[in-house]
Amino acid sequence: MQYEEIINIFWKEYVKTTPSAGKIHELLEAKGERISNDHIAFRTFDHPSINVEQLAKPFLACGYLEKDSYVFEAKKLRAKHYEHPDPKAPKIFISELLLEEFSEELQFLILKKINEIPMGLIETGATIFAGRPWGTISHDTYLRLREESEYAAWMYVYGFCANHFTINVNQLTAIESLQEMNEFLKTNGFPMNVSGGEIKGTPESMLEQSSILADKKAVEFAEGSFEIPSCYYEFARRYEDADGNLFQGFIAKSADKIFESTNAAE
Numbered sequence: 001m002q003y004e005e006i007i008n009i010f011w012k013e014y015v016k017t018t019p020s021a022g023k024i025h026e027l028l029e030a031k032g033e034r035i036s037n038d039h040i041a042f043r044t045f046d047h048p049s050i051n052v053e054q055l056a057k058p059f060l061a062c063g064y065l066e067k068d069s070y071v072f073e074a075k076k077l078r079a080k081h082y083e084h085p086d087p088k089a090p091k092i093f094i095s096e097l098l099l100e101e102f103s104e105e106l107q108f109l110i111l112k113k114i115n116e117i118p119m120g121l122i123e124t125g126a127t128i129f130a131g132r133p134w135g136t137i138s139h140d141t142y143l144r145l146r147e148e149s150e151y152a153a154w155m156y157v158y159g160f161c162a163n164h165f166t167i168n169v170n171q172l173t174a175i176e177s178l179q180e181m182n183e184f185l186k187t188n189g190f191p192m193n194v195s196g197g198e199i200k201g202t203p204e205s206m207l208e209q210s211s212i213l214a215d216k217k218a219v220e221f222a223e224g225s226f227e228i229p230s231c232y233y234e235f236a237r238r239y240e241d242a243d244g245n246l247f248q249g250f251i252a253k254s255a256d257k258i259f260e261s262t263n264a265a266e
């Protein structure tokens, strides 16, 4: 598969789960913008059959190369990003939750679900395309997981899918800054993630990011249907380094706050 095909598969699923992304896309196109993606992000657990390296396989197979690694201490996550030789290809950012840093109970609840993943998915490297590959989920368990980790609770419900796409703001023509992008979003009624400020990062750190809060989706649990934060749209503006090269990495401190876009409001 070419990378464009893979990205397209994820985009189609993503706009179903995240109607706001489709609307923002249309609004920008109506302004005459041509949208390109800075990166696409995925989540997983550090279990050997589904960790970052396992999920990255379909991307490596179509030419992506491993770049930097990141650690998010407070959220107990590790991540890597991948780049394709074609500069038009979005970067791929995959994070994983470090299960052993959580309670025995959380580990037990998550391992039980990982053990329900069909072997065929794992063996063919297709897990990343699988959505939620385990059986019935319980709302009580979701709430229990959330007490320890919003990330674990989100994974339990949604499994494997694009957690967010990210518009490359540098490529936009009518919108020239992330501030302008945010004003455009707010004018059109999209709620922003304000954790750590509306814009994470600075021109000096060479990457500015913002995001809308995740859409909510009605999810079927054993106990009935509940609205749960799904996925969100992110916006990134990159700056050149001292040598005039556009910075291509990620800033752990900024991403740390962006992860909170899927937090359930109290």
Ligand code: NI
Pocket (backbone or CB within 6 Å): 039, 041, 093, 164, 166, 234, 258
């Ligand atoms: Ni991101």
